[in-house]
Amino acid sequence: MNLYVSPSPHIHGGDSVSKNMYGVLIALVPAFLVSLYFFGVGALVVTLVSVVSCMLFEFLIQKFLMKKEPTLWDGSALLTGLLLAFNLPSNLPVWIIVIGALAAIGIGKMSFGGLGNNIFNPALVGRVFLLISFPAQMTTWPVPEVMSMNYTDVETGATILTMLKSGSGDLPTYTQMLIGERGGSLGEIGAIALLLGLIFMWVRRIISWHIPVSILATVFLFTGILHAVNPAEYANPVVHLLSGGLLLGAIFMATDYVTSPMSKKGMLIYGVGIGLLTTVIRLFGSYPEGMSFAILIMNAFTPLINSYVKPKHFGGK
Amino acid sequence: MLKTFRIGGIHPPENKLSAGKAIQSLALPKQVIIPLSQHIGAPAVAVVKKGDEVKVGSLIGQANGFVSANIHSSVSGKVNKIDNVLDASGYRRPAVFIDVEGDEWEEAIDRQEGFVKAFDLTSKEIIQKITDAGIVGLGGATFPTQVKLTPPPGNTAEILIINAAECEPYLTADHSLMMEKGNEIMTGISLLMKAVHVKKAVIGIENNKKDAIAHLQHLQSNYHGIEVMPLKVQYPQGGEKQLIDAVLRRQVKSGALPISVGAVVQNVGTAFAVYEAVVKNKPLFERIVTVTGKEVANPGNFKVRIGTSIQALIDAAGGLPEHTGKIIGGGPMMGKALASPEVPVTKGSSGVLLITEEEAKRKPVMPCIRCTKCVNVCPMGLNPTLLMTSTEFTNWDLAEKNHIADCIECGSCSYTCPSNRPLLDQIRLGKGKVMGIMRSRKA
Numbered sequence: 001m002n003l004y005v006s007p008s009p010h011i012h013g014g015d016s017v018s019k020n021m022y023g024v025l026i027a028l029v030p031a032f033l034v035s036l037y038f039f040g041v042g043a044l045v046v047t048l049v050s051v052v053s054c055m056l057f058e059f060l061i062q063k064f065l066m067k068k069e070p071t072l073w074d075g076s077a078l079l080t081g082l083l084l085a086f087n088l089p090s091n092l093p094v095w096i097i098v099i100g101a102l103a104a105i106g107i108g109k110m111s112f113g114g115l116g117n118n119i120f121n122p123a124l125v126g127r128v129f130l131l132i133s134f135p136a137q138m139t140t141w142p143v144p145e146v147m148s149m150n151y152t153d154v155e156t157g158a159t160i161l162t163m164l165k166s167g168s169g170d171l172p173t174y175t176q177m178l179i180g181e182r183g184g185s186l187g188e189i190g191a192i193a194l195l196l197g198l199i200f201m202w203v204r205r206i207i208s209w210h211i212p213v214s215i216l217a218t219v220f221l222f223t224g225i226l227h228a229v230n231p232a233e234y235a236n237p238v239v240h241l242l243s244g245g246l247l248l249g250a251i252f253m254a255t256d257y258v259t260s261p262m263s264k265k266g267m268l269i270y271g272v273g274i275g276l277l278t279t280v281i282r283l284f285g286s287y288p289e290g291m292s293f294a295i296l297i298m299n300a301f302t303p304l305i306n307s308y309v310k311p312k313h314f315g316g317k
Numbered sequence: 318m319l320k321t322f323r324i325g326g327i328h329p330p331e332n333k334l335s336a337g338k339a340i341q342s343l344a345l346p347k348q349v350i351i352p353l354s355q356h357i358g359a360p361a362v363a364v365v366k367k368g369d370e371v372k373v374g375s376l377i378g379q380a381n382g383f384v385s386a387n388i389h390s391s392v393s394g395k396v397n398k399i400d401n402v403l404d405a406s407g408y409r410r411p412a413v414f415i416d417v418e419g420d421e422w423e424e425a426i427d428r429q430e431g432f433v434k435a436f437d438l439t440s441k442e443i444i445q446k447i448t449d450a451g452i453v454g455l456g457g458a459t460f461p462t463q464v465k466l467t468p469p470p471g472n473t474a475e476i477l478i479i480n481a482a483e484c485e486p487y488l489t490a491d492h493s494l495m496m497e498k499g500n501e502i503m504t505g506i507s508l509l510m511k512a513v514h515v516k517k518a519v520i521g522i523e524n525n526k527k528d529a530i531a532h533l534q535h536l537q538s539n540y541h542g543i544e545v546m547p548l549k550v551q552y553p554q555g556g557e558k559q560l561i562d563a564v565l566r567r568q569v570k571s572g573a574l575p576i577s578v579g580a581v582v583q584n585v586g587t588a589f590a591v592y593e594a595v596v597k598n599k600p601l602f603e604r605i606v607t608v609t610g611k612e613v614a615n616p617g618n619f620k621v622r623i624g625t626s627i628q629a630l631i632d633a634a635g636g637l638p639e640h641t642g643k644i645i646g647g648g649p650m651m652g653k654a655l656a657s658p659e660v661p662v663t664k665g666s667s668g669v670l671l672i673t674e675e676e677a678k679r680k681p682v683m684p685c686i687r688c689t690k691c692v693n694v695c696p697m698g699l700n701p702t703l704l705m706t707s708t709e710f711t712n713w714d715l716a717e718k719n720h721i722a723d724c725i726e727c728g729s730c731s732y733t734c735p736s737n738r739p740l741l742d743q744i745r746l747g748k749g750k751v752m753g754i755m756r757s758r759k760a
Contacts, residue, residue, distance in 0.1 A: 004643045004677040005407070005656050007742055009728030011329060011486070011649040011676065015690070015735040017683050074683065116684035116736075208693075257688040262700060313698040313720060314324050314558065315568040 017115075020257075021075030023206045027197035028082055028252065034180040034190030035090065040148030042090035043186045047082065049094050053101035054081030061110045076115050080104055083123035086187020086248060087292070088130070091142045091152045096134055103129035120299045121259050124292050131292070141183040159183040160243035161288035164235050177242040188248040191241075198251045207255045210267035215250040216241060218275025226283065234283065246278065249291040259299040266302075266309040273298045319524055319549035322559040323566075325696040326551040327729045329650070331525055335489045335609050335616040340497055342620045343633055345417055349392050349624030351377065352404045352412040355663040356453040357460050358384035363413060369396045374423035374600050377413050380451070386461045386664075387451035388413075391602035391622035393421040405646040405653055405660050412661070415624070427597040432500045443512040443595055450594030451601050451664075455586035456480055456555060457647055459665040462587055466512045468576045475579035477510050477518040478564050479588055482548060482555040484523060485648025488668045490605040491585050493618040495522075495529040498589055503533070503540045505592035510542065513581050518543045519564050520585065523550045552650060553727040557582050559696050571723050586667075601664055606630060610671030612638035621662050628658040630669050642677030645670040650728045683736035691730035691740055697723045701730035701740045708747030717751045724748050 035043040058077035062070040084104050088097065104126025112118040131138045142148075143157040160182060163169035172182045180190030188194075201207045224237035240246065245253075254260060254274055261270050274294045281290020354360035361378030371377060371390040378388030394417045401409040422428060438446075448463040468474060483491040495502060510518050522530050524547045533545045548554055548563050558569045560582060567578040575582050583591075586605065593599040602623050609616040614635025621630060627644065631637050637658065645652040646660065647667055691701040699720055707716040721744060730740040 001637075001641075003641075003654070003656065004674075005654040006643075006677075006679065007654070007745065008652060008726070009650045009732050009741065010643060010645055010652065010654065010670075010672055011732065012680070012737065013327070013329065013732050015733065016680075016737075017686060017735050020686075020688065020735055071683075076686075114684065116686045257686045260687075262687060262689045262692050262702075310719070311692050311695070311698050311700055312324065313571075314562075314696065314723065315570040315573075316698065 018073065018075045020206055021079050023201065023204050024079055024252070025075065025082065027200045027206070028086070028187070030193035030196045031086070031187050031190050031248070034193045035186040037146060038144035038180055038189060039090035039142060039186055040145065040150070042142060042148065042151045042154060045094070045151050046088055046090050046092055046097060046186060047085040049097045050085035050088070050101055051078055051081030053098045054078070054084065054105050057102055057105040058110070061106060062114070066110070066114070071115065074115065077105065080109065080122045083252060084126045086252070087123060087127040087185050087245065089138065089141050090186040091140070091154050091156070092137060093152055096130060096137060099133070100126040100130045116258055118258055119303070120296055121253055121256050124253060124296055128292050128296060143183055144181050144189070157183055159288070160239065161282065164239075165288040171239065174238070174242070177239075182243075185245060185248070188245040191247055194247040194251055208264070208267070210264055211255045211260060211271045212250045214268045214271025215254060215275045216246070218272045219246060219279050222276065222279040223283070240279075240282070244282070244289040245291040249295055250274075253291075254295050254298070259302060261302050261305045261309065263306070263309050263311045266305040269305055269309065270298050270302065273301065319547055320563050321549040321551040322554060322562040322696060324698045325694045325729065326553070327694050327732060328551060329486050329732065331550070332486045332611070333489050333492070333525065334487065334611070334613075335607050335618055336492060337528070338489070338493065338617045340493050340605055340618045340620050341633070343622070343625065343629065345392060345420060345622065346625045346629055347417055348397065349415050349417065349622060350402050350412045350626070350661040351388060351391065351415065351624040352402065352410055352661060352663055353378045353388055354410050355388065355459060355623070355665060356386040357458065358382070358386070360411065361385060361388045363399050363411070365396050365413060367396055367398050370394075371396060371415060372421050372423045374426050374602060380448070384461055384464055386453050387449065387600070389451055389600040389602045390415060391624050392417045394418040403656060403660060405655060405663060405666065407653070407656055425598045427599070433596050434504060438508075438511070438595065440512050440514060443508050446595045447512070447591055450590070450599070452587060452590050452594055453601070453664050454584055455590060455604060455664065455667070456584035457651065457665050457667050462583070462591070465581060465583065466509070468513070468581070469574075472576040473579070474513040474515050474576060474581045475517070476565065476581075477506065477513060477515050478560060478580050478582045479506055479518060479520040479585050480555055480557070480560055480582055481520050481522040481529070481585035482560060483526070484550075484552045484554040485650055485652070485668070487609045487670050488607050488648045489609075490607045490618055490667050492526050492529055494586060494589055494605050495526070496532060499532050499536050501592045502585060502588050503536050503543060504596065505588035505590070506543055507540055508591055508595050509583055509588060515581070516542050520545045521548050521554070521560050521564050522546070523548050523554060525550050552729065553696055553725065556696060556725050556727060558725070571720060604662075604664065604666065606662060606666050607668040608634035609668065610638065612640070612673055613671055614638070623663060624661045626658070627655065627660050627662060627669055630662065631658060631671070638671060638673075640674045641671050642674030643672040645672060650732065651726065680737040682738055685736055685738060688735060690733045690735065694729040694733045696727060696729060697725060699724060701744060702738070704747060705738065705740045705743040708743045708750075713747070713751050713754055716747045717755070721748050721751050722755065
């Protein structure tokens with residue numbers, strides 16, 4: 001008789017990397033449906049191109065450069081592809097998206113050693129790479145057009161944050177902001193849909209409340225104080241919460257396991273840091289939106305936070 | 318709201334297949350193999366030789382020092398040999414082989430059925446009887462009981478906590494004992510209270526044993542100072558520090574003993590053994606063992622003599638199922654995988670769990686994605702993935718600074734890890750190394 005004689009524990013809870021990755025994918029579905037509705041074919045094309053090229057680059061790099069068994073179906077490259085697409089305008093040409101995918105997977109993930117080893121959120125590395133390389137294309141936002149059949153050839157206009165920056169243009173109503181009828185990156189527009197995803201991830205215990213709540217609360221407080229002091233100069237904090245990539249970033253980008261701190265206290269420090277940086281960039285920087293930069297900067301602080309902020313030790317103070 | 322410990326914890330499927338099954342006595346085997354090392358501390362020294370006649374309850378191994386325990390024969394018959402045998406630890410260690418002849422007991426043992434309420438004894442006398450009877454912690458840690466009842470100078474106990482959590486999935490030995498031997502357990506607890514001079518005892522029981530809670534609560538009015546406390550089901554509640562935290566809301570500091578917060582913890586099975594030793598003069602030579610597993614024909618709770626082979630227990634539960642991949646001595650979280658079913662039952666054997674080949678196989682290991690699930694479940698508030706990597710990179714400094722020595726090896730981290738990382742395997746290795754370094758520094 002052949003017996004296994006491995007050490008304890010002898011049972012496993014059944015959780016897996018792909019369960020977590022696919023859980024996040026399911027949480028992204030409502031937001032994706034909103035973007036399909038308001039941006040039409042463009043949203044579909046950008047998403048498909050981004051996902052396929054991220055997975056392809058992951059496969060090629062693992063197979064031919066790292067010479068190891070590709071782990072294409074763990075869901076991580078698929079998720080990076082989807083999140084990259086969510087951070088792009090829906091009229092971005094295919095070739096630019098492919099370059100973004102190469103930057104995300106190649107520079108953001110694989111150059112560090114692949115899954116679990118990257119310091120920066122790969123999708124945001126891709127997005128910021130494109131933002132710096134193609135500033136014109138990356139800041140030309142399609143105006144929502146229900147079920148549009150056009151891809152690159154669409155009407156473009158200002159986003160909420162560019163209107164705030166320039167001080168001109170008519171802001172959408174709160175209802176429009178909540179359902180997602182506004183200009184912006186294809187996945188960031190639908191506030192309610194993004195919040196549904198958040199609730200799903202809480203229920204499935206994929207993420208805890210610490211990071212999203214601390215980011216949103218910080219932005220709300222910071223912009224709220226400035227608004228109270230000078231309402232003419234600074235916008236209402238609710239507008240800040242519902243505009244730009246704040247919700248998408250707080251719920252789906254900043255909560256990336258690999259690049260965020262490990263202790264609860266560390267998560268709060270990280271979240272507050274992102275909230276502060278985002279607000280500072282939005283209100284005092286030259287870019288209208290600062291979410292991506294804020295997350296990447298705090299990603300860089302994560303190892304430092306991890307080495308100073310420890311989980312609460314049993315019997316400790 | 319039911320109490321539980323405050324940091325970490327998991328809730329694996331309970332699978333208490335043998336719950337509610339009456340205790341059955343296992344038939345006497347033809348031969349028993351009684352290891353001389355069934356406890357933490359120095360092995361006992363054999364006081365019999367080949368050819369000696371022994372009775373049930375005869376001393377065959379003498380405790381070797383304070384942290385050690387006496388070993389008694391569990392059968393009557395003739396010593397066949399003293400030889401090394403593969404035991405539950407996976408090592409070959411000395412044991413006494415006895416060929417069974419009849420079932421003749423030592424005269425001092427009171428074999429009357431029925432319950433006798435304790436009589437008047439001093440603390441010293443109680444502890445002496447416990448020492449003589451070779452009682453060790455029956456929850457699985459097998460720490461000699463007299464040591465825990467003798468606090469180091471300068472410490473006094475305030476409260477006795479009885480560990481009846483039985484938080485390991487599958488196991489029901491303590492549960493069945495509480496259902497059938499309630500008065501004996503309560504008397505054993507009263508004796509332990511007297512031994513450590515405390516007026517108060519709390520029995521911590523997880524709330525998945527409602528019948529046992531009700532039964533003991535019904536009895537508690539007859540016994541002064543004993544309280545039954547139902548606890549929220551949460552693994553590893555049976556960990557000594559976790560149980561103290563759950564019951565008393567006090568956390569034992571790193572490296573300190575439970576007595577530092579005024580607590581003495583004893584297992585409920587140990588309390589029963591104390592009753593038998595003190596009231597009936599019966600040494601510890603038999604215990605209750607749960608035999609279980611999803612494919613096992615008749616999972617149950619068996620009273621078995623120490624030294625009986627695990628195989629005999631498996632046969633009593635309906636034989637070894639096809640496709641058995643692992644035989645575990647103990648529960649699925651902290652038990653030891655046995656190298657052979659011929660291993661003898663010892664004082665620490667709380668269960669025999671048969672796991673299918675499918676479940677026994679480990680899944681492929683993936684990279685750590687820092688999801689922090691191991692951090693969230695660690696009941697000691699450690700960072701398991703950091704401790705694993707510091708062990709892999711032999712960074713003992715880092716491991717020590719992050720309290721690797723506090724790991725209680727409960728396995729919650731490995732159980733939870735979505736990447737199937739062998740966290741506890743590595744941490745156990747690193748913990749051994751770091752504790753060695755710490756000891757040599759002190760010396």
